[in-house]
Amino acid sequence: MTAGEVTFSLGAIRVGDLDRSLDFYTGGCGFVLEKRFTTPAFEAAIVRAGVAGVELIVPHGESATERSDHGNMLQKFVLNTPDPAAVMRRACEFGGSEVSPATDYPAYGMTIGVLADPDGYLLELVGRTDDPADPR
Template sequence: MTNHMGAVGIAVSDLDRSVDFYTRVLGMTVLTTFELPHMDEAVVGWGRRGAAVVLMRYTDGSDPTTRDLPVKLVLYLDDPVAAADRIRAEGLPIEREPAPVPQLGGAVVGFAKDPDGYTLELLESPDATS
């Protein structure tokens, strides 16, 4: 087996809302869920396409910070503009409208926020331009 990143975990304030956002708005699917003694988790992703995101809601009474942390999730998308439109329709901020970036060969790049304020980099998938 080769080394690779399987997932990145982020603490969320409302697991149901986050699962809804990542699945309905961004098109991921729930890959698995866990009910652990100290937290509930939902692993979401696009199957074998890239790393998954582990959405973690602590249930042990601890209150980890979940707002506006300096975390960026880079998402390769077929249509970053459409994704930004769906995020905007949820009432969530678009930090930078998706637009071509000459330094990246004209790839379309934008930035948005998820329900907990995590930064989402909306990056045009290399597959979308071929």
């Protein structure tokens, strides 16, 4: 790595129930659990999709039933997959909810669908359709 090279490691989000979120991201979206840990301030887990990941955080003393206020800054996570519709179906089986169905956008060479995780964070699933190796 050169002195000027930067890579994105992970983003961190507050969740209401760590086990529920782990089920959603690993079982539903295909992320891999890297590690689970506890600090004096919170319990957390890091899950990865490729080299980038998400740190799922539950601050100590937070109620698992209270949905955290997301504010108005974070918009979405974008995940690349060859089959957005299949990932959306699987993710919904693990507590996600469809926001907009996987739809082909020929002008952009993509299929895009949006779902919400169990805490309401948005995930945009993108599949390339303009790849000559892609049979669609």
